[in-house]
Amino acid sequence: xxxxxxxxxxxxMMYATKQPSLRINQADLKCKNGCGYYGNADWDGxxxxxxxxxxxxERQRKARQSHSDQTKVSGFSKFEEKKRQQTxxxxxxxxxxxxxxxxxxxxxxxxxxxxxxxxQANPDADKLTxxxxxxxxxxxxxxxxxxFKCVQSFTTKIYSELENKPIEDIAEMAQKYYNxxxxxxxxxETYQEVTTDVRDELxxxxxxxxxxxxxxxxxCPPSTNDEEKDLIIQERIRKLSWVNxxxxxxxxxxxxxxxxxxxxxxxxxxxGMDSMKAxxxxxxxxxxxxxxxxxxxxxxxxxxxxxxxxxxxxxFIVLKANPAxxxxxxxxxxxxxxxSRLMQGEAGYYFTNLCCAVSFIENLTAESLNMPQQxxxxxxxxxxxxxxxxxxxLVACEGMHQLCEHLSLLKDLSIRTNTVQDETKKLxxxxxxxxxxxxxKVNSVLERTPLIIKPRKTPELSEKVDDTQNSQNxxxxxxQIATSNIDDAKTKLQLDITPCVSKTSPTDDHSxxxxxxxxxxxxxxxxxxxxxxxxxxRKSPSFTPDPFSPVGSSCPITQAPLIPTKPDxxxxxxxxxxxxxxxxxxxGPNLPSPIKPMTAQYSGFSKQGWQIPSIPCxxxxxxxxxxxxxxxxxxxxxx
Amino acid sequence: MAxxxxxxxxNFKVVLLGEGCVGKTSLVLRYVEDKFNTNHVTTxxxxxxxxxxxxxxxxxxxxIWDTAGQEKxxxxxxxxxxxxxxxVLVYDITDxxxxxxxxxxxxxxxxxxxxxxxxxIAGNKTDLEKNRNVSLEEAEAYAIxxxxxxxQTSAKLNKGVEEMFLVxxxxxxxxxxxxxxxxxxxxxxxxxxxxxxxxxxxxxPPPPTRxxxxxx
Ligand SMILES: Nc1nc2c(ncn2[C@@H]2O[C@H](COP(=O)(O)OP(=O)(O)O)[C@@H](O)[C@H]2O)c(=O)[nH]1
Ligand SMILES: [Mg+2]
Numbered sequence: 001x002x003x004x005x006x007x008x009x010x011x012x013m014m015y016a017t018k019q020p021s022l023r024i025n026q027a028d029l030k031c032k033n034g035c036g037y038y039g040n041a042d043w044d045g046x047x048x049x050x051x052x053x054x055x056x057x058e059r060q061r062k063a064r065q066s067h068s069d070q071t072k073v074s075g076f077s078k079f080e081e082k083k084r085q086q087t088x089x090x091x092x093x094x095x096x097x098x099x100x101x102x103x104x105x106x107x108x109x110x111x112x113x114x115x116x117x118x119x120q121a122n123p124d125a126d127k128l129t130x131x132x133x134x135x136x137x138x139x140x141x142x143x144x145x146x147x148f149k150c151v152q153s154f155t156t157k158i159y160s161e162l163e164n165k166p167i168e169d170i171a172e173m174a175q176k177y178y179n180x181x182x183x184x185x186x187x188x189e190t191y192q193e194v195t196t197d198v199r200d201e202l203x204x205x206x207x208x209x210x211x212x213x214x215x216x217x218x219x220c221p222p223s224t225n226d227e228e229k230d231l232i233i234q235e236r237i238r239k240l241s242w243v244n245x246x247x248x249x250x251x252x253x254x255x256x257x258x259x260x261x262x263x264x265x266x267x268x269x270x271x272g273m274d275s276m277k278a279x280x281x282x283x284x285x286x287x288x289x290x291x292x293x294x295x296x297x298x299x300x301x302x303x304x305x306x307x308x309x310x311x312x313x314x315x316f317i318v319l320k321a322n323p324a325x326x327x328x329x330x331x332x333x334x335x336x337x338x339x340s341r342l343m344q345g346e347a348g349y350y351f352t353n354l355c356c357a358v359s360f361i362e363n364l365t366a367e368s369l370n371m372p373q374q375x376x377x378x379x380x381x382x383x384x385x386x387x388x389x390x391x392x393x394l395v396a397c398e399g400m401h402q403l404c405e406h407l408s409l410l411k412d413l414s415i416r417t418n419t420v421q422d423e424t425k426k427l428x429x430x431x432x433x434x435x436x437x438x439x440x441k442v443n444s445v446l447e448r449t450p451l452i453i454k455p456r457k458t459p460e461l462s463e464k465v466d467d468t469q470n471s472q473n474x475x476x477x478x479x480q481i482a483t484s485n486i487d488d489a490k491t492k493l494q495l496d497i498t499p500c501v502s503k504t505s506p507t508d509d510h511s512x513x514x515x516x517x518x519x520x521x522x523x524x525x526x527x528x529x530x531x532x533x534x535x536x537x538r539k540s541p542s543f544t545p546d547p548f549s550p551v552g553s554s555c556p557i558t559q560a561p562l563i564p565t566k567p568d569x570x571x572x573x574x575x576x577x578x579x580x581x582x583x584x585x586x587x588g589p590n591l592p593s594p595i596k597p598m599t600a601q602y603s604g605f606s607k608q609g610w611q612i613p614s615i616p617c618x619x620x621x622x623x624x625x626x627x628x629x630x631x632x633x634x635x636x637x638x639x
Numbered sequence: 640m641a642x643x644x645x646x647x648x649x650n651f652k653v654v655l656l657g658e659g660c661v662g663k664t665s666l667v668l669r670y671v672e673d674k675f676n677t678n679h680v681t682t683x684x685x686x687x688x689x690x691x692x693x694x695x696x697x698x699x700x701x702x703i704w705d706t707a708g709q710e711k712x713x714x715x716x717x718x719x720x721x722x723x724x725x726x727v728l729v730y731d732i733t734d735x736x737x738x739x740x741x742x743x744x745x746x747x748x749x750x751x752x753x754x755x756x757x758x759x760i761a762g763n764k765t766d767l768e769k770n771r772n773v774s775l776e777e778a779e780a781y782a783i784x785x786x787x788x789x790x791q792t793s794a795k796l797n798k799g800v801e802e803m804f805l806v807x808x809x810x811x812x813x814x815x816x817x818x819x820x821x822x823x824x825x826x827x828x829x830x831x832x833x834x835x836x837x838x839x840x841x842x843x844p845p846p847p848t849r850x851x852x853x854x855x
Contacts, residue, residue, distance in 0.1 A: 249709075294684045304685035306664040307705035311712060343652065343722045349687040349704055356707075356715040368711040 125213045146190045154210045171335035208278040215277045220328040229327040237322040247369045250312035251300045266292035267321040274324045279337035283347045290350035315357040648698040654720045656744045657729035658737040659708035662763040665794035724811045725757040732762045733770040757810040758787035765793040
């Protein structure tokens with residue numbers, strides 16, 4: 001049996017080492033009072049019994065002191081003192097309220113037991129209640145009722161003992177209670193149907209629930225000096241801010257961005273510990289932090305990471321993170337995390353390493369950094385300051401980070417700009433090549449097939465027959481064909497010609513109009529009637545040309561209406577600007593229409609004619625287009 | 640929580656202690672991965688490894704904790720080995736100093752944990768027999784004196800590694816079962832907690848010897 005007492009005191013021996021010699025000797029282990037029991041650093045070197053006596057005396061002494069002269073207490077200790085007094089006052093006040101007073105049952109030791117409805121007092125607990133129902137509601141009402149019964153009894157019990165017992169005893173109670181509940185879950189009928197996995201989850205959830213409910217009383221309780229310890233370690237880490245990876249013999253590369261990111265991740269996880277409430281959640285933060293540290297080391301050295309490399313790296317991370325309330329968090333987890341989880345498994349290992357790191361930092365000497373004593377002291381006094389890559393990185397952390405991100409962004413952008421430029425150049429070359437090719441082709445085609453207009457016989461004949469037979473009928477027919485052709489031709493021509501610089505099209509106009517003029521007058525009558533219409537009207541599908549239009553029948557047929565009509569119709573954007581110029585150049589080289597009209601296609605020459613010369617027109621268009629594109633790209637480049 | 644005393648399964652914590660470079664990491668990697676000094680090791684980290692065993696139908700999970708061997712971390716030992724069931728104390732047979740280091744660990748462990756912890760002393764690197772600097776007789780005699788088991792191992796040649804861990808596990812099993820047998824009538828409610836056992840504060844502190852359990 002007594003072994004366990006010893007072991008138990010070892011559980012709290014984590015920080016039992018002394019400066020500067022880190023070795024533990026027998027004298028260190030004994031109670032300071034010399035009673036022969038084993039002492040403990042957390043109990044100021046006393047054994048638990050002497051510590052309690054000591055604390056009682058202290059408390060009485062302090063109470064007396066605060067009554068006699070409060071001015072003696074100064075600085076932070078004064079603040080602490082005040083805080084304790086306030087809690088005392090608050091508790092007294094709470095006790096005096098009838099709600100919190102409960103007549104003690106015979107079983108209880110006679111002192112009033114405070115009853116507390118924690119669910120009412122804690123919104124986090126509310127959330128957990130909802131979570132419980134959603135997660136484990138399926139296991140039935142009985143499980144739920146039993147769970148909350150146990151939670152209630154646990155919290156009430158702990159709460160009632162809070163003031164009478166030192167925190168370590170409370171921790172023992174909590175551990176005992178975890179085991180009780182574990183027995184209950186594993187052995188009672190209520191939980192019979194629950195699967196083994198869910199049982200383990202339930203135990204974890206139990207721990208989480210009660211700890212979240214009691215967090216404000218159990219974390220850094222005012223009866224302990226946890227908060228002072230926090231401030232001491234924080235101050236010490238601040239003083240050690242000059243320690244770098246090299247001092248610790250750990251191989252964290254200071255320049256790699258990936259490594260730096262991983263270090264930040266590790267630091268973030270470690271800092272996150274303080275914001276968690278349940279011991280298991282705090283523990284998971286430690287695990288995530290340590291996993292990031294392992295990744296860092298893998299990045300820097302490769303191969304499996306052993307403890308020889310891991311511990312120094314973790315120490316480095318703790319030094320750089322300087323987490324808030326570090327000791328309070330560690331002590332809280334040590335006290336209230338279920339031992340079975342804390343003592344084994346990966347989480348246990350990593351948590352132990354964190355404890356090691358903290359202990360190392362507390363006891364760090366010149367010797368442990370392989371550094372002469374004088375240099376160490378100079379660093380500690382701030383006589384020497386060192387700025388390493390890490391320091392600047394971490395000090396200017398955010399700025400550096402953003403800078404790096406922007407640099408990579410810029411790099412990416414410049415790569416993309418280069419590709420765009422290359423592509424543009426290629427496109428320009430292609431266009432030029434295509435233009436030349438096209439010109440060559442067109443020329444060769446033109447050479448091969450010069451336009452020869454042969455007098456048509458058959459179509460003219462048939463038309464003429466029609467014409468003579470029924471002029472009215474013909475007129476109508478011709479118009480109808482013409483309209484449908486307009487629509488066709490328009491869509492085609494607009495697609496093909498619109499961007500065209502109409503160097504060739506007016507020439508076509510010219511030749512066409514000549515043809516028209518020469519060949520078919522009847523056709524033109526239809527054309528001219530159409531020419532009267534506004535383009536908007538013509539676009540509307542409901543429009544049908546009036547066969548009896550006075551314009552169509554009576555207008556003298558001349559070439560005059562043709563010229564404005566056609567460009568207006570089909571090559572709107574260009575004609576207006578270039579027409580006059582082109583008209584002057586009328587006597588310039590005309591492109592003869594290479595296609596001779598065919599009987600089957602024939603229907604009112606003027607419209608059909610528009611379709612035919614679209615081929616030479618395209619060649620011209622392409623050439624113009626290319627030059628235009630060229631000028632555009634050159635403009636782009638200038639931009 | 641899986642720490643069930645019904646005999647079905649056990650969790651054992653084993654720490655590796657010893658000077659730097661004696662081969663602690665190599666031993667555990669050889670045992671768990673059967674690899675030595677290669678880049679093909681699948682484990683990301685060799686500082687904490689689990690090994691599942693089955694001895695006489697009992698499922699056993701060994702958690703093997705590597706410790707930082709640098710001298711400056713020696714003082715952290717108590718944090719590492721608290722509540723462990725076993726310790727493997729490694730020395731390099733070509734290095735006399737590393738054996739002295741083992742002796743100091745033994746002293747400390749016996750002082751702190753008494754007979755609660757099972758000790759194994761491993762003389763590693765037996766493939767370097769020709770450079771031996773620690774006499775086998777001396778080491779074995781010492782081991783018997785302090786109640787430890789001595790093994791000769793070579794992580795490089797895979798000699799004695801498996802055997803060492805197996806014997807250690809068997810011994811830990813014995814110790815735990817013995818303890819359970821004594822414990823059960825005393826405090827039933829605590830039987831689930833392996834190492835941290837609640838006792839009254841007024842308990843007499845134990846002499847670091849085996850017969851300690853008889854006085855309660
Ligand atoms: N020849 C030989 N070398 C070994 C043996 N075990 C480990 N080593 C080498 O000893 C060095 C230190 O090993 P390591 O496992 O890192 O020791 P640790 O510091 O105690 O973890 C490495 O170079 C290993 O290759 C062994 O059994 N034989
Ligand atoms: Mg190692």
